[in-house]
Amino acid sequence: MAKHVISPREVAAKESRAILRCAIRFALDTESAAVRHNTRSFNLNRYRATAALPDYDALKDEARRIKEHALANHQTLVQRLSESVTRNGGHFFFARDAQEARQYIQEICKRHRVRSLVKGKSMTSEEIHLNGALEHDGIRVVETDLAEFILQAADEQPSHIIAPAIHYSRERITALFRRKFQTDLPLDTGEDLTRFARELLRQDFLAADAGITGANLVSANCGSLLLVESEANIRLTCIAPPLHIALAGLEKIVPSRREFAPFIELLAASATGQPLTSYTSVIQPPLAVPVVDFRGAGPATREFHLVILDNGREALAHDAQLKEALYCIRCSACLNSCANFQVLGGHGFGGATYSGGIGATWEVATTGQLKLARFSDLCTGCTRCVSQCPVRIDVPGLNVELRSRLNMSIPFSLPARAMQVLVGASPSEPASAQQLFFAHYDRVARLGMFFAPLSNYLLKVPGARWLLEKSFGIDQRRHLAPFPRKTWVDTSADDVAEKPDAPPGPEVVVLADVFTNYGAPERGRDALRCLRAAGLRVCLTKSMPDGRAALSQGMIETARTQAETLSKYLAAENATERPLLVVEPSVLAMILREYRKLLSAEAFAKLQNSTIDLVQFLARHFAEQGSDPCFVFDIHKFGPGPRVFYHAHCQLRAVSDPSITVDFLRRLGFEVTCSQVECCGMAGSFGYKKDFYDVSEAVSEELVEQWKAAESALGPHTLLASGVSCIEQLQGATERAVLHPVELLAKLL
Amino acid sequence: MHNNDGQSEPVNLVSPAQQSHLKQFREQVSTTGGTIELVDRSPEGVRHAVLARASTSRPILVAEPRYLSPDYFRPLRSEEGVLTNPKADDYRSAPVGVTEAFAAVARTGSVCVDVGADIAGYVSLLPRLHIVVVDIDRLVFRPSDLFRLEQFARPTFHRSFVFISGPSATADMGPLVRGVHGPHELHIVVLC
Numbered sequence: 001m002a003k004h005v006i007s008p009r010e011v012a013a014k015e016s017r018a019i020l021r022c023a024i025r026f027a028l029d030t031e032s033a034a035v036r037h038n039t040r041s042f043n044l045n046r047y048r049a050t051a052a053l054p055d056y057d058a059l060k061d062e063a064r065r066i067k068e069h070a071l072a073n074h075q076t077l078v079q080r081l082s083e084s085v086t087r088n089g090g091h092f093f094f095a096r097d098a099q100e101a102r103q104y105i106q107e108i109c110k111r112h113r114v115r116s117l118v119k120g121k122s123m124t125s126e127e128i129h130l131n132g133a134l135e136h137d138g139i140r141v142v143e144t145d146l147a148e149f150i151l152q153a154a155d156e157q158p159s160h161i162i163a164p165a166i167h168y169s170r171e172r173i174t175a176l177f178r179r180k181f182q183t184d185l186p187l188d189t190g191e192d193l194t195r196f197a198r199e200l201l202r203q204d205f206l207a208a209d210a211g212i213t214g215a216n217l218v219s220a221n222c223g224s225l226l227l228v229e230s231e232a233n234i235r236l237t238c239i240a241p242p243l244h245i246a247l248a249g250l251e252k253i254v255p256s257r258r259e260f261a262p263f264i265e266l267l268a269a270s271a272t273g274q275p276l277t278s279y280t281s282v283i284q285p286p287l288a289v290p291v292v293d294f295r296g297a298g299p300a301t302r303e304f305h306l307v308i309l310d311n312g313r314e315a316l317a318h319d320a321q322l323k324e325a326l327y328c329i330r331c332s333a334c335l336n337s338c339a340n341f342q343v344l345g346g347h348g349f350g351g352a353t354y355s356g357g358i359g360a361t362w363e364v365a366t367t368g369q370l371k372l373a374r375f376s377d378l379c380t381g382c383t384r385c386v387s388q389c390p391v392r393i394d395v396p397g398l399n400v401e402l403r404s405r406l407n408m409s410i411p412f413s414l415p416a417r418a419m420q421v422l423v424g425a426s427p428s429e430p431a432s433a434q435q436l437f438f439a440h441y442d443r444v445a446r447l448g449m450f451f452a453p454l455s456n457y458l459l460k461v462p463g464a465r466w467l468l469e470k471s472f473g474i475d476q477r478r479h480l481a482p483f484p485r486k487t488w489v490d491t492s493a494d495d496v497a498e499k500p501d502a503p504p505g506p507e508v509v510v511l512a513d514v515f516t517n518y519g520a521p522e523r524g525r526d527a528l529r530c531l532r533a534a535g536l537r538v539c540l541t542k543s544m545p546d547g548r549a550a551l552s553q554g555m556i557e558t559a560r561t562q563a564e565t566l567s568k569y570l571a572a573e574n575a576t577e578r579p580l581l582v583v584e585p586s587v588l589a590m591i592l593r594e595y596r597k598l599l600s601a602e603a604f605a606k607l608q609n610s611t612i613d614l615v616q617f618l619a620r621h622f623a624e625q626g627s628d629p630c631f632v633f634d635i636h637k638f639g640p641g642p643r644v645f646y647h648a649h650c651q652l653r654a655v656s657d658p659s660i661t662v663d664f665l666r667r668l669g670f671e672v673t674c675s676q677v678e679c680c681g682m683a684g685s686f687g688y689k690k691d692f693y694d695v696s697e698a699v700s701e702e703l704v705e706q707w708k709a710a711e712s713a714l715g716p717h718t719l720l721a722s723g724v725s726c727i728e729q730l731q732g733a734t735e736r737a738v739l740h741p742v743e744l745l746a747k748l749l
Numbered sequence: 750m751h752n753n754d755g756q757s758e759p760v761n762l763v764s765p766a767q768q769s770h771l772k773q774f775r776e777q778v779s780t781t782g783g784t785i786e787l788v789d790r791s792p793e794g795v796r797h798a799v800l801a802r803a804s805t806s807r808p809i810l811v812a813e814p815r816y817l818s819p820d821y822f823r824p825l826r827s828e829e830g831v832l833t834n835p836k837a838d839d840y841r842s843a844p845v846g847v848t849e850a851f852a853a854v855a856r857t858g859s860v861c862v863d864v865g866a867d868i869a870g871y872v873s874l875l876p877r878l879h880i881v882v883v884d885i886d887r888l889v890f891r892p893s894d895l896f897r898l899e900q901f902a903r904p905t906f907h908r909s910f911v912f913i914s915g916p917s918a919t920a921d922m923g924p925l926v927r928g929v930h931g932p933h934e935l936h937i938v939v940l941c
Contacts, residue, residue, distance in 0.1 A: 144930065190926045191926055235931065236931075261897070274914075280912040283909035285909075293837050
């Protein structure tokens with residue numbers, strides 16, 4: 001029997017883990033190469049273009065403000081827009097759902113006896129499945145955006161919000177066109193393919209009875225549309241046929257054209273990484289332009305209809321946790337800066353219409369089906385996208401919220417209940433056995449330690465890892481660090497106790513985060529040694545969970561409780577009166593970023609002001625003292641030489657400037673090459689999970705390539721990474737020892 | 750500085766502030782795949798620039814200017830093969846379209862063409878070569894300047910216009926291809 005070839009449509013709606021797994025397999029096997037190449041090129045171009053914007057941050061603030069204000073007043077704006085469109089001589093329709101929108105557009109087409117219509121790219125029309133409805137009425141629907149043209153020929157859903165056929169390489173397009181159009185015309189270059197499509201479509205443009213477009217923004221007070229494109233198909237769709245129908249979600253409305261201004265450059269820079277795309281149209285239809293009779297149908301007058309769509313947006317605007325998804329301007333910066341999206345694309349990491357981290361909320365809001373958010377599991381919470389979003393949407397925050405809602409429907413299971421009891425988890429927050437395992441890493445580690453070395457021995461027993469994979473979904477191929485006999489705190493109690501001969505330097509508090517405490521106690525001791533060598537008095541906290549592990553599993557209430565407990569403990573110890581130093585970046589980012597949502601403003605502010613990355617603190621300390629760190633950290637004591645390859649943890653980059661660490665290492669005499677990837681692919685527990693092992697490995701390939709390139713250009717490098725999971729990932733992929741920066745520094749003492 | 754015909758460009762007519770914007774504009778236009786030349790602010794200058802760029806391609810469709818003085822396009826209009834009132838078949842086949850732009854944007858290398866009335870919307874869109882004429886005094890720094898400077902383009906703002914930044918282009922077929930559904934070439938004539 002022939003092997004069944006999966007088509008993207010079959011795995012578009014990710015209702016279950018099984019479909020998600022299937023889609024991931026399909027995307028990695030079939031589409032990954034083209035997606036990697038194209039998203040990474042978008043990503044680089046965006047970094048370049050946003051750096052060239054003189055007021056990037058101010059523009060983002062302004063864009064965010066405009067969107068917040070517009071959404072808060074959307075009912076007024078809809079009303080005003082309706083009046084403006086009517087005043088301009090157009091027709092306005094507010095569609096409550098997809099069906100109403102479809103029916104309205106079908107009615108207009110019937111009334112105008114539309115036989116063929118051209119479409120500009122419109123995700124909103126994908127969302128309401130417009131093409132099928134119109135085709136059912138016997139209308140020839142022609143997608144004119146070349147990417148949509150490809151998808152229409154292939155019958156696939158979009159895999160990217162601005163480049164819907166990003167998963168197609170030139171070679172695959174050639175094969176598709178040969179098959180679909182049965183032509184002998186040359187199709188072997190981008191020019192050939194473009195010429196072929198252009199010549200077909202030019203006839204369609206001029207013969208069309210109607211044109212349908214979306215809109216990037218709509219102005220309420222004058223009924224203008226902002227339309228951004230490069231191919232000129234949208235311009236043609238608006239002007240060539242006498243009938244123009246525009247379809248836009250209600251979140252696209254802003255008060256006036258004035259509010260278009262900040263978005264124009266911001267959108268182009270964030271999307272394709274250009275100063276502007278070829279065409280940025282600001283039009284107020286119906287155009288006062290004579291209709292040229294291309295069709296030979298005799299004189300015609302222009303008619304314009306604006307369909308504003310709710311379809312779940314109104315409800316989303318009232319969802320306090322998820323509403324910021326409505327600020328999205330569909331630029332794709334979050335997709336292109338996402339390490340997982342870069343290897344999967346939107347057929348793996350996306351739904352029927354919307355894709356990537358932001359797409360899960362959109363799929364749920366526009367379909368009303370929470371289960372379709374399953375692909376949000378592919379958001380690791382690395383937060384690389386947040387600083388790239390032109391309207392500062394906390395995409396990982398949305399996905400944590402979705403995960404927590406998905407958790408509510410986890411059925412009772414004996415293993416999960418047993419796990420709850422074993423780790424002492426609150427039974428009020430539902431979670432799977434796997435989630436409980438990762439969320440309560442500290443308890444699992446404590447149990448493992450208690451039974452060490454028996455537990456370490458047991459892990460090596462044949463079948464043990466199989467059992468672990470079966471019960472907790474922890475991939476057998478992953479290396480698991482053995483449980484230590486003693487934790488960081490256990491072995492440092494004597495070290496940190498106030499000694500009479502302790503140096504009289506300033507005092508700092510070091511957070512004994514659970515990952516370092518249980519997973520890498522030696523690293524923790526190295527950190528303390530470095531600090532003392534720098535003349536600091538050191539105080540180590542108790543080790544208690546900070547909430548990061550729970551949050552990453554969508555267990556928001558557990559995370560909140562843990563955050564509150566830790567924050568109260570630190571306040572009681574007056575830890576926030578002194579610098580609070582953190583070794584593990586995911587915990588640093590938890591405190592500096594996620595605690596804003598989990599703690600009171602006052603408690604958060606205290607921690608925000610005192611918490612800092614340990615190595616960055618050392619760099620600052622030496623700079624403030626005006627003393628030379630080389631007297632303390634002597635590079636000559638480090639045998640392997642001065643070249644290091646440094647991968648800064650994704651979340652470290654989200655909350656601090658990792659170049660401080662790099663500069664410090666350079667000050668000590670190191671030659672530092674930095675990785676240029678968004679994330680290593682391990683991302684906490686993500687890469688340990690059986691379902692995501694292959695994604696994690698695919699993501700790590702680029703990092704390994706960059707390390708190899710550095711070695712082949714310059715010679716051997718010491719590998720350096722700043723987080724527990726990055727170190728595991730790099731060690732696994734390179735089979736070389738990987739150091740944390742504090743471990744490197746400790747070797748210089 | 751020389752244009753295509755080896756004639757000196759009239760750069761001495763431009764103030765230092767405009768010089769800096771102009772430099773950026775030229776660089777950016779070339780990045781977007783467009784071409785640019787500076788010509789003397791005269792009807793004869795416009796005629797000469799357009800005919801030189803259009804070479805032997807005919808017909809040339811010309812949209813009447815609404816912001817520039819119509820005088821600038823007058824000698825051009827009387828040339829053979831120039832159409833100012835094209836029919837559907839002319840639009841289908843004409844290789845060259847000439848319009849004015851009411852503004853140009855330095856940072857993005859864009860020209861702004863009013864497409865809300867008359868025929869500029871077609872003329873700037875259907876032919877393979879679009880030649881656009883813009884006054885250097887209409888050069889601004891950024892797109893947002895157009896939304897701020899209310900004095901800039903009276904009466905009020907243009908109802909419908911487009912920032913054109915280079916010829917139509919796509920990356921959907923693999924590598925970047927210039928020339929898709931709109932013009933394949935964009936030539937900007939700056940009046941100094």
